[in-house]
Structure formats: C-alpha cells, structure tokens
C-alpha cells in the first residue's frame with residue numbers, strides 16, 4: 001500500500017537543535033533537581049512537553065504579523081479576527097484574551113461571583129479550568145464515559161460526555177447551583193480523545209431541557225472535527241469546516257486557548273451568543289487584560305490568530321497531523337512501549353505504570369520515565385500521573401491519593417518536528433525498554449513539600465530512591 005502523503009509544506013526557516021553530551025545532560029538533571037520544568041530549553045534536543053504555544057506559524061501568518069495595526073482601540077486586526085470567528089464558528093460576540101486560562105478566568109470569575117455552592121459539570125475539566133473554578137469557590141464534576149479509564153479500549157469517541165451521568169447530575173442538583181455545563185474537545189486530561197458530533201448535540205439538548213447553557217473548551221476544535229470526519233458514521237463526506245460549524249451551533253459559547261489549534265504562540269478567545277454577558281465581561285477585561293478590542297495581545301497577534309483558525313481547517317494538514325501522532329504511536333508499540341489507545345489528536349500517552357511495574361505509583365513511575373528519556377536522549381515529556389494528579393501529604397511526603405493511570409504525555413508541537421525526529425524518540429524509548437527494570441522511583445525533596453499544592457507540579461524538586 002502507498003504510504004500517506006508526507007508533510008504538506010516545505011521548510012523556509014530552520015532553528016538549530018543541539019544534543020548535549022551524556023555527562024552534560026546528567027549535570028543538567030542534577031542542577032534542575034530532576035524537574036524537567038527546570039531544564040532550560042536550550043539543553044533539550046526534542047521537546048515534547050506540550051503542543052501549546054509551540055507551533056510553527058506559516059508564511060501567511062507571518063505576513064499578517066507585519067500588518068499589525070498597533071492602535072489602542074479598534075485595530076483592523078480585531079475586525080479580521082471578528083470576521084474569522086463568525087466564519088469559522090458562527091459566533092457573533094467575542095473577546096480576545098492573552099491565552100486560554102485568561103478567557104477562563106474572565107468567564108468563571110463572573111459566573112461564580114459571590115457564591116460558593118456552584119457546581120460545574122464537564123466531560124473532563126482541564127486543570128486550568130478546574131483551577132479557575134475552584135479558585136472562585138466552585139466545584140468541578142467530571143462525567144466522561146467510563147471507557148476512558150480503560151487504556152486498551154479502542155472506542156472512537158472516548159472523550160464523550162456520559163449522558164446518563166449528566167441527566168442524573170441535572171436531576172439531583174438544583175438548577176440555580178449549575179451556572180453552565182462545559183465540554184472539553186478534544187479531552188486533553190483524558191488522553192486527547194475526541195467527542196462525537198452526536199454527543200455534542202445530545203449534551204446540548206439535555207442542557208436545554210434543564211435550562212443550563214453549554215460552553216465548549218475549544219482548544220483543539222479542528223483535530224476534534226477531523227476525528228469526527230474520520231470516525232463518525234455519516235460524517236465522512238462533510239468538510240471539516242462544516243463539521244466545526246455544526247459542533248459550535250450547539251453551544252452558547254466557548255473558551256479557547258489559540259495556542260493549540262489557533263496555530264499561534266500566544267492568544268486566546270472567549271466567545272458567546274449572550275450580548276448581556278459580553279457587556280459584563282468587557283468591564284472585567286478592561287481591568288484584567290486591556291481594551292476589549294485587543295485583550296492582552298498585540299494587534300499582530302490578533303492577525304495571526306485570525307489566520308490560524310482558518311488555516312487549521314486545511315484537511316491535508318489535519319490528515320498529516322493526526323497521521324503523524326498515530327504513526328508515532330505505532331513506532332512505540334513496535335518497540336514494546338505500552339500506550340493509551342487509540343492515540344489522541346495532539347499527543348501519545350504512555351502507560352508508565354504498565355511499563356515500569358517495579359515502581360509503585362506512590363514513587364512516581366511516570367516521573368522516573370521522563371527523567372530517563374532526558375538522560376538517554378535529551379527528550380522532554382510530561383508526567384500525568386500521581387505526581388500531577390495525586391495528593392501528597394505536606395508533612396510526611398506520603399502519597400494519600402493516586403492517579404487512576406500513571407501516564408507520560410509526549411505532546412507533538414504542530415508543524416515543528418518531522419517523522420524522523422519522532423522515530424529518534426521512539427528509538428530512545430526502545431533502548432529504555434531494554435533496561436527498564438533498573439529504573440528507580442522518585443520522591444519529592446523536603447523543600448518541595450513546602451510549595452503550595454497547586455504549584456507543586458511546576459516547581460517541585462525530586463530525589464531518586466536508591
């Protein structure tokens with residue numbers, strides 16, 4: 001069979017990468033207290049920490065950057081972005097924000113003002129949404145389908161909202177305690193799994209029945225639409241642009257980090273159909289981000305987003321993008337590395353618990369694996385296991401609650417690395433597989449336990465258990 005088409009672009013600018021020597025990498029790890037967040041980017045060869053803000057922009061986007069109208073109010077790029085938001089998503093009102101969590105903060109701080117008994121359901125809240133909701137006194141409830149907890153289940157839409165659980169939740173919770181229902185797509189915290197169009201429609205109908213507005217966390221809207229086109233019955237003949245329009249027609253609004261499918265390095269959006277809410281948030285954005293036509297961004301950034309959200313609908317790009325992630329997953333499976341199935345849109349999620357059974361979850365097998373990936377190959381990944389999601393006792397350093405699965409996320413920046421780069425990473429993991437029974441667990445250093453829990457994941461330092 002013919003191989004899929006290679007990258008649907010050619011390279012115009014390159015950025016040098018350097019692989020430090022083994023001794024240098026070892027020294028970097030010690031200096032960083034075995035935290036990959038503390039390793040300088042220049043000491044990294046292949047950086048798979050995140051797909052957020054790490055995209056390569058196109059010549060069309062860069063050309064638009066030169067046309068930034070850096071006026072304080074009413075810059076032309078604001079109007080370009082307004083048109084793009086209307087064309088791509090069908091939304092009349094929006095506010096720019098400097099990234100996703102700024103849009104979330106704007107929305108949730110307004111929604112939850114002066115209350116502490118509100119509850120917000122979602123398929124799975126992403127950490128920043130959860131952080132914003134909890135910070136403002138709200139409670140988060142995750143109602144994703146159960147299949148997400150089974151790494152080997154290959155169901156096509158493991159990001160879906162569980163409609164039985166949502167109905168029960170609405171029936172049991174007084175209406176005035178539920179200001180909004182969220183739907184994250186793709187479901188990042190749940191392995192980058194998509195949500196089907198049928199599920200968005202059904203969630204929206206259920207929300208309407210109970211009088212609750214549905215908002216989408218839209219960071220990876222185009223990858224989600226591509227999976228719908230590929231996997232959902234009756235959707236294959238439609239364009240991604242049409243599918244996006246339908247998906248968003250079911251929502252009252254959305255928050256979005258443009259650092260993912262906006263194909264930009266910084267930026268975010270808040271969109272709504274509610275004119276009154278928009279007026280309220282305009283007042284907040286003035287205090288927090290800046291004038292409502294630029295919202296914490298330079299006008300050139302607005303132009304890059306306006307072009308990015310159109311450009312990302314290009315199906316040859318989406319076919320390559322999701323194909324590259326899937327190919328990377330296949331390379332890893334060939335080398336004996338266990339993964340969550342099917343591979344997500346933006347990342348592969350390794351099952352570190354299954355890979356390193358000798359390290360109990362309380363000693364952070366995922367962390368051990370990311371340290372070894374850097375040591376062996378200068379590669380940076382992220383732990384999404386008991387260190388990030390578990391509850392570690394401040395006094396004793398004991399792990400009180402554990403994550404459901406000990407994962408390592410290798411997120412693929414958009415249009416940045418070639419398949420050869422990813423094959424290199426797969427080879428490093430293949431080499432690690434040969435000596436994986438020698439890997440040891442980690443614990444937080446005493447000083448790391450003094451860091452507030454919400455920040456620990458970023459700031460903690462570790463020691464290897466001998």
Ligand code: F0G
Pocket residue numbers: 049050051052099100101102126128129184186188217219257258259267268
């Ligand atoms: N929602 C989702 C689903 C996300 O994945 C992110 C960011 C945000 C909201 C917040 O956006 O970073 O622009 O403020 N995810 C990044 C990641 C950090 O690595 O997955 P932001």
